Amino acid sequence: PSSSDLLPLLSSSPPAGSYLAVASSTLDHVGAGGDRAAAMTVIDILTRVDAICQKYDKYDAEKLNGANVAGEDPFARLYGSVDAEISQCVEKAEAARQEKNRATVVALNAEIRRAKAKLLEEDLPKLQRLALKKVRPIISALTR
Incomplete structure (x- = not known):
């Protein structure tokens, strides 16, 4: 035009x-x-x-999933691995829901339970500590 x-x-x-x-x-x-x-x-x-x-582009979850997150930011690395682990669990749950063989369903559900326990007991507390370390300087700067 x-x-x-x-x-x-x-x-x-x-x-x-x-x-x-x-x-x-x-x-x-x-x-x-x-x-x-x-x-x-x-x-x-x-x-x-x-x-x-x-x-804030380096924190984009979609880019973290596809890329090899190797950098100086431990929060971004751990967040990427936790996000990938959750995505794998969701895929396994979908596969278990569509599976006809009961033994396979039991095995997939056991894998999901183990991954969930690992996430809740290890990865999420680490992620919370790292997030607190990232936020602490910002909070102290705002309160001054």
């Missing part, structure tokens, strides 16, 4: 109450000589969201 085709779309007002209407009014306010610090433009918001996403 050419710029002349897009001109009517750009000049029309968005529906009231929509995100575009809020962004448009913010842009109009800033464009009319308003205080830039009082209102953020769409570009400012997108830039800030992008920066936040990049900062």
Whole structure:
């Protein structure tokens, strides 16, 4: 599409109450000589969201599952392994539910119980301790 085709779309007002209407009014306010610090433009918001996403990208669970998590962050490594273990248990539970052989169902349920016990007794307390270590500096910085 050419710029002349897009001109009517750009000049029309968005529906009231929509995100575009809020962004448009913010842009109009800033464009009319308003205080830039009082209102953020769409570009400012997108830039800030992008920066936040990049900062916390290493904690994305979907990326941790597929990737080999070998880094300096023990919380991310343990979280990735716990998440993978839970996913395996869910898959085993689905397989046990569809299985016709009762002996196989019993064996799968036993594996699920063992994995659940390991998660509850070992992995989750470790994860809680590591999370507390990560949060403690943030809390102390906020209380100052």
